[in-house]
Amino acid sequence: MDGIIIKGIAGFYYVKVNEEVFECKARGKFRNTGESPVVGDRVRISVMDNMKGTIEDIYERKNILKRPIVSNISKAFVVFAVKHPDINVDLLNKFLIQCEMNDIDVVVCFNKVDLDNDYANNIAIEMVKSAGYDTLILNAKEGLGIEEIKKRLKDNISVFCGPSGVGKSTILNIIAGYEAMETGKISDRLRRGKHTTRHSELLSVESGLVVDTPGFSNLDITFDEKQEIQQYFPEFRSFIEECRFKGCMHFKEPSCAVKEAVEQGEINENRYNFYLRLLEEYEKGGNKRW
Ligand SMILES: Nc1nc2c(ncn2[C@@H]2O[C@H](COP(=O)(O)OP(=O)(O)OP(=O)(O)O)[C@@H](O)[C@H]2O)c(=O)[nH]1
Ligand SMILES: [Mg+2]
Numbered sequence: 001m002d003g004i005i006i007k008g009i010a011g012f013y014y015v016k017v018n019e020e021v022f023e024c025k026a027r028g029k030f031r032n033t034g035e036s037p038v039v040g041d042r043v044r045i046s047v048m049d050n051m052k053g054t055i056e057d058i059y060e061r062k063n064i065l066k067r068p069i070v071s072n073i074s075k076a077f078v079v080f081a082v083k084h085p086d087i088n089v090d091l092l093n094k095f096l097i098q099c100e101m102n103d104i105d106v107v108v109c110f111n112k113v114d115l116d117n118d119y120a121n122n123i124a125i126e127m128v129k130s131a132g133y134d135t136l137i138l139n140a141k142e143g144l145g146i147e148e149i150k151k152r153l154k155d156n157i158s159v160f161c162g163p164s165g166v167g168k169s170t171i172l173n174i175i176a177g178y179e180a181m182e183t184g185k186i187s188d189r190l191r192r193g194k195h196t197t198r199h200s201e202l203l204s205v206e207s208g209l210v211v212d213t214p215g216f217s218n219l220d221i222t223f224d225e226k227q228e229i230q231q232y233f234p235e236f237r238s239f240i241e242e243c244r245f246k247g248c249m250h251f252k253e254p255s256c257a258v259k260e261a262v263e264q265g266e267i268n269e270n271r272y273n274f275y276l277r278l279l280e281e282y283e284k285g286g287n288k289r290w
């Protein structure tokens with residue numbers, strides 16, 4: 001039978017097959033190959049009795065995220081609050097880059113609009129929309145935007161990510177219909193340490209699977225080569241072909257269609273400046289880390 005690992009605790013893997021969950025051990029061969037099953041893996045299992053089984057094979061992964069370790073993510077809900085905490089635009093851009101690198105579909109959620117009457121003029125929202133990302137406005141406390149999230153969960157393995165305190169777990173609990181995740185004060189007080197010590201679990205919601213993550217205040221991203229960076233800016237794509245020079249880095253080259261698009265306001269300036277900073281950091285850092 002084929003299924004998906006939704007939880008792993010102390011050497012046991014819980015594998016969902018249709019609506020049933022089997023408690024499985026991994027075959028010894030995985031220990032030898034160093035390939036260990038992770039949450040999100042699509043696996044082939046053999047079943048004994050009592051809903052117990054053995055993982056025989058792990059199918060090839062589409063991607064694998066490190067924090068938390070989850071594979072085969074198809075959609076990311078990148079959640080920020082318009083206020084409390086304020087938006088860290090660099091961090092938001094880093095989340096977007098990370099999703100592009102892993103071939104993950106992005107939905108950017110701006111939560112807590114009840115705290116800011118002027119959110120319509122928020123430059124971060126404007127920036128994300130202009131880059132072409134699916135963007136949702138939320139007030140999780142009042143349930144605003146929740147239906148839009150539900151629609152997007154269907155048939156995906158999704159991840160909720162973003163800084164601490166923006167409302168990720170609050171949103172997930174509303175969708176799950178029960179307190180699947182702890183929220184608020186406790187989570188705020190203990191911050192990151194709290195979730196990282198716990199196992200991650202895929203929750204079944206709206207005919208999809210979803211995993212909550214602890215809030216990150218920073219992300220490490222590394223690039224293998226400089227030319228790669230521009231690929232992670234989807235709004236550059238249609239212009240890149242128009243640049244005069246093949247291999248244009250859209251920096252100082254003449255007749256660069258990307259730079260022209262920035263001047264014309266067709267590419268958001270903050271995004272372009274962020275791109276330039278990535279280039280600069282890449283060239284500086286011998287370890288290609290920023
Ligand atoms: N005003 C307002 N507060 C909200 C809204 N959504 C969530 N909150 C509050 O924000 C606080 C943090 O919410 P959580 O859901 O715990 O945030 P989180 O993103 O899961 O945080 P971490 O688990 O630390 O990463 C809680 O006190 C929530 O009640 C909203 O739409 N408006
Ligand atoms: Mg949380």
Ligand SMILES: [Zn+2]
Pocket residue numbers: 240243244248249250251253255256257258259
């Ligand atoms: Zn160019």
